[in-house]
Amino acid sequence: MTEFLETYQSHIIYGAIVIAVVIGLHFITNIINKWLLKKEVERNSGALSTHVKPVTILKRTLNTLWLILGLIALSFIFVDEDKHETLKGYFKLAGYLGMVAVVTIISATLTNLWFKRNIQERILQNYDTTSYKFLRYVVVFIICFIGILFGVMAFPSLRGVAQTALGGAGVLALIAGFASQEALSNLVGGVFIITFKPFKIGDVIKLSDAMVGTVTDITLRHTIIRNNENKMIVVPNAVINKEKLINYDLGDPKCCELIEMGITYDSDIDLAKKILAEECAKHPLILDNRSKKDIKEGKPMIRTALIKFNDSSITIRAWAWARSYKEAFAMKCDVYESVKKRYDKEGVGLAFPTRTVYLINGGEVADQRDDKL
Structure with a gap:
């Protein structure tokens, strides 16, 4: 046993350090996550908001990243030295993808939070928030899209496509190539709604006798209407952009x-x-x-x-x-x-x-018709 410990002492120390670092990072991540959740509860007077979900995703992403990097680091003990360069490449790739994911999540969350605060301020000041809400979806989508492109750049075979898209010349072509015609028409329809404003969030509109309600949100894909039964009607932007509708709040609300x-x-x-x-x-x-x-x-x-x-x-x-x-x-x-x-x-x-019935010949029905009296 002593001989084994003396022979592999450096490996054991290295493995123990790696495991300790992974456990430490995992512990620190959980502590920060609990602190953020506590602050969120205090800020919302004891209630959790929608900001909890991105924080939880970030925690899981970081813990997964620490585990993967730890396993790769431990693999150096069990492989030959001629394969260490390959493991270093895997380590750098995992670290790069993990950091890109973390930065993307943090950027999208902070951007979303900034827009929500501005929207709340505009609501308190009785300003129209339609453009802000739609722009929030656009900016968050762009951040996520750029994050995916930076992740794709880590793979040599796809690096050229990502660089072209990031350069701006191939963005529309890339979207058109992978997105369906319906998705693009919904996106364009949403842009037209925000630009020409046939209605805005908070307006009462009527598409048909069965679709009457208040516009609650306009996303990249669809418009959400809350009807009088408190049910949400989801209408694709491409559809609502073509329909003839009545806006009861456009102009004079009388x-x-x-x-x-x-x-x-x-x-x-x-x-x-x-x-x-x-x-x-x-x-x-x-x-x-x-x-x-x-x-x-x-x-x-x-x-x-x-x-x-x-x-x-x-x-x-x-x-x-x-x-x-x-x-x-x-x-x-x-x-x-x-x-x-x-x-x-x-x-x-x-x-x-009512119904009128004429009888002849001792009770035989001679004539019968429906009337409305």
Whole structure:
């Protein structure tokens, strides 16, 4: 045993130093990670934020790097000296890739954090944050893309491609070669949305009857809309860029809600219009959109009219204004309910589906049709 220790003393000392260094680096990495998490919890009043995920990824990357470098360093003990140069090459390659990954993660995280803080400040100052949010995705993507290219440069066979892309001349060609046409169209669509601003984050838009909601985010690929059911609708930028949409917050946010009621032919039209106008006028969300001239001339705040004769009903309409689309929708729901109660109370008949059946010859069905009364 003594002879073995004397023969391999230098190897044992070298191996012990390598293991101690790896364990020490692993310990220091975990300590720093816990400190960062603690600071994040204190900064967010006891809650963890989305910044925790990059910190955890960084910790795992560093610990993996220390382990790989340690194993390569230990390999020097077990291989012949003529292969030491090869191991040195592997050691340098692993260290280079690890450092590139670490720098990329730190750069992307700090950039993302900077943008988030600026976005929060702009929100507090009631500024539009659409461009900032989209630019955040673009910059973080570029940082990650450059990090990957620097990693690719470590491999001689791919170094030429990476250098060309980093030089700027081949960036678009490289993206076009590896990205699908759909991905590129979504990216271009996002750029068009940010540039021409048909809508911005916080606007209420309508693509169809089933897709109405508030824009919550615009990414490189898609736009996210939160509907009235608090569900997220994800629409690719290429699709939403082609669609005809209604933006309720573009320009003047005031909204005219068309409130229509179908009454029977034998109902009192004047009474039905009077009730509809009164219920709209007394709603707390109603907006008096009349000009001073209209008020002076005595024009009513709520305009009502008979607009359509149907097969078995008459449609009357009220033009009711509100300060925004959300308030107009809430007002419309309330007015429908209050008008229905008033109509029932004052004898105004509402249309509802009925069926008329004609009987002849002791009960045989001669004619049958559906009506709406």
